[in-house]
Every structure is written in structure tokens, then in C-alpha cells.
Amino acid sequence: MASKTIFITATDTDAGKTWVTASAVHALQTQGVDALAIKPVACGLNKAGENEDIETLLMAQQLTDANDISLCRYQLPAAPSQASAAEGEVIDTVKLLQWCAYQSTLADTCLIEGVGGVMVPITANWLVANWIEAIPDAEVWLVVACRLGAINQTLLTLEKLKQMNRIPAHIFFNATTPECNAWLEPTRKAILPFLQESSQVHTLEFGEKPDFQLFSK
Numbered sequence: 001m002a003s004k005t006i007f008i009t010a011t012d013t014d015a016g017k018t019w020v021t022a023s024a025v026h027a028l029q030t031q032g033v034d035a036l037a038i039k040p041v042a043c044g045l046n047k048a049g050e051n052e053d054i055e056t057l058l059m060a061q062q063l064t065d066a067n068d069i070s071l072c073r074y075q076l077p078a079a080p081s082q083a084s085a086a087e088g089e090v091i092d093t094v095k096l097l098q099w100c101a102y103q104s105t106l107a108d109t110c111l112i113e114g115v116g117g118v119m120v121p122i123t124a125n126w127l128v129a130n131w132i133e134a135i136p137d138a139e140v141w142l143v144v145a146c147r148l149g150a151i152n153q154t155l156l157t158l159e160k161l162k163q164m165n166r167i168p169a170h171i172f173f174n175a176t177t178p179e180c181n182a183w184l185e186p187t188r189k190a191i192l193p194f195l196q197e198s199s200q201v202h203t204l205e206f207g208e209k210p211d212f213q214l215f216s217k
Contacts, residue, residue, distance in 0.1 A: 005104050005138040009114040009128060011153040015145035016174035018053040020210060021113045022060035027212035028109060029061065036107035037061060038069040040100055041091070041115045041122065044077030057113070071099045081121040093126050097134050112138065117153070118160050133164055142168040144191070146175050146183040151190045158194060167196045175206040 006024075010017045018039075025037035037060065042051040051073055054066050063069065072091055074083035084091050104110035115122075118129045132140060140161065144154050161168060173188045175181045184203055195201065202210055 004109045005135060006109070006111045006141055007114060007132055007135060007138040008111060008141045008143065009118050009132065009157075010143040010145065011117055011150065011157050012145045013116045013120075014176060015117075015143045016172065016176055016204070017113050017143050018056050019174070020141065020143050020172050020204075021111050022056050023209045024212050025057070025111055026060040027209075031213070034108040035111065036069075036103065036109070037111040037113065038100070038103050039113045040070060040096060040103075041072045041080050042070055043074045043080055043083040043115065045073060045075045049073075053113070069103075071096060079120050080115055081123050084123075090124075091122050093123060093131075093134075096122070096131070100135065118157055129160060129164065132161075132166060139169045140166045141170045141172070143172045143174055144187065145180075146173050146187040147180050148183070150183060150187045154187070154191050155194060158191075162196075168199050170200050170202060171195065172202045172204055172210060174204045175208075178206045181205050 008017050008021050021037050025035050028035035037057050039054050039057055042054050045051055054070050057069055058064060058066065074087055076083040076086045080091055100112060114128050114131065116128065118132065120128045122128065122131060132138065142157065144150060173184055175184050184205065188201065188203055204210060
């Protein structure tokens with residue numbers, strides 16, 4: 001296993017997980033850290049059979065082969081359980097976990113980008129939450145999409161992670177559009193009273209990259 005494994009999850013789809021993950025792996029590699037970012041499950045392919053999130057992570061690491069960082073890719077932009085079913089498949093969660101474990105041996109720091117939020121179904125009875133529970137040594141990062149509804153979604157996500165005893169080490173309050181910048185501070189202020197002291201908070205205006213200098217030490 002990697003000396004450090006990080007699982008990046010979110011409050012919703014399109015919250016900015018890929019933005020945070022790509023920024024992190026690029027910054028860590030630039031600092032000389034042996035880091036790898038993977039996107040094991042991806043749903044939503046363009047006509048060329050490419051996934052935007054995977055392409056972003058490949059570019060951040062100067063890689064070219066999607067198979068190096070992704071195991072399951074499906075055409076339909078939906079929950080993995082639905083996207084795989086549309087192609088007559090069911091994701092093999094044992095194989096998924098084994099693949100992630102192997103990938104994590106290839107670098108000192110392995111970043112695993114999840115799919116959607118913690119309650120998204122990978123199969124009919126196995127959620128992203130189960131995926132996180134199956135990697136007990138992984139540090140959890142939470143990306144919050146700061147927009148209408150973010151407070152409710154964030155508190156529900158934090159409560160679920162608390163029940164799992166997986167308090168996020170880092171929480172990123174992220175603006176996914178220029179208009180969402182106005183939601184950053186109200187969302188952060190509303191959530192702060194409910195956060196554990198162990199969680200480090202980061203606020204990202206639209207297009208702002210996180211400062212990962214601290215994380216490599």
C-alpha cells in the first residue's frame with residue numbers, strides 16, 4: 001500500500017473533486033512527492049469514448065492511457081449502478097478494491113477520486129460509503145459544492161462520515177462557477193459550528209487552486 005492513501009469525496013456531483021484531485025497530484029509531484037491520482041469509476045463518456053475528469057487527471061500527471069488510472073468507465077452520465085446496468089454489467093466491488101490496492105502500491109501517495117457523493121450507489125447494495133469503509137487507512141477529503149442546498153447536503157454528508165468514524169482531514173468549500181463565489185462565505189459560516197477541530201478548512205473561489213505546500217510535509 002502507499003504510505004498515504006487519500007479518498008476524495010464530495011457533497012454532490014460536479015462539486016470539484018477532480019479540480020482538487022488534479023491540483024493536489026500536480027502540486028505534490030512538482031514538490032518531488034511520488035504521487036498518483038486515480039479515478040477508478042467514471043460515468044459519462046463523449047463520442048470519442050473519453051471522460052472529462054479522467055482526461056483532466058491524466059493531463060495533471062502527464063499520463064496518456066486512461067487504463068492507468070481508471071478501471072470502470074461507462075457511457076451514461078448517471079450513478080455507477082445505473083450506468084453499468086445500462087451496459088448489462090454489474091461492477092465487481094472485490095475487483096474494484098483489489099485494483100485500488102494495487103494502484104496504491106505504485107506511489108508513496110495515492111489519491112483516489114470517488115464518484116458523486118458518499119451515498120451514490122456503485123451497485124444496487126454497495127455505496128461510495130461502503131467503498132470508503134473498505135479502505136480503513138485512507139484519509140478522507142471532502143469537497144463542498146457551494147451553491148443553493150449546500151448546507152443541507154454538507155451536514156448530511158458530515159453526519160454520515162461521523163457515523164463511519166471517518167472525519168474529513170480536509171474540507172474544501174468550492175465555487176464551481178463565478179456566480180457561486182457568493183455562496184462560499186455563507187456556506188462556510190453555517191457549517192463551521194458543526195466541524196470537528198481535526199478538519200482543516202479551505203475556501204476556493206472559482207478557478208482558485210488549493211495550496212498543497214503544507215500537505216507534502
